[in-house]
Amino acid sequence: xxxxxxxxxxxxxxxxxxxxxxxxxxxxxxxxxxxxxxxxxxxxxxxxxxxxxxxxxxxxxxxxxxxxxxxxxxxxxxxxxxxxxxxxxxxxxxxxxxxxxxxxxxxxxxxxx
Numbered sequence: 001x002x003x004x005x006x007x008x009x010x011x012x013x014x015x016x017x018x019x020x021x022x023x024x025x026x027x028x029x030x031x032x033x034x035x036x037x038x039x040x041x042x043x044x045x046x047x048x049x050x051x052x053x054x055x056x057x058x059x060x061x062x063x064x065x066x067x068x069x070x071x072x073x074x075x076x077x078x079x080x081x082x083x084x085x086x087x088x089x090x091x092x093x094x095x096x097x098x099x100x101x102x103x104x105x106x107x108x109x110x111x112x113x
Contacts, residue, residue, distance in 0.1 A: 003043070003087070006035045012088040013045070013079070024077045025050050027112075042080040043087070050075035 015029045025047045037044040043046075049072045057063055 014085040
């Protein structure tokens with residue numbers, strides 16, 4: 001098995017530290033996520049609900065804090081190889097690549113990625 005075998009699969013990722021990855025929605029040292037790719041720098045995972053808040057409007061003006069709105073986006077996140085302790089794949093577990101898996105916990109908020 002190689003890392004390419006888990007692309008487009010759900011895996012458990014164990015990190016040495018989540019420090020510095022919080023803005024990308026990673027607030028835990030282990031979580032489940034869908035792998036969307038890999039390169040020489042690290043592994044790319046999908047966060048289907050990354051929250052952002054715009055602070056400037058389309059003209060570049062600051063939006064007052066009381067008028068700012070949270071937005072959710074699908075985002076691909078790069079985790080550097082040096083930060084990954086282990087990647088656990090479950091090749092014989094049926095239905096594990098679905099959102100309905102009751103064991104999967106989310107990034108940051110206990111929600112499945």
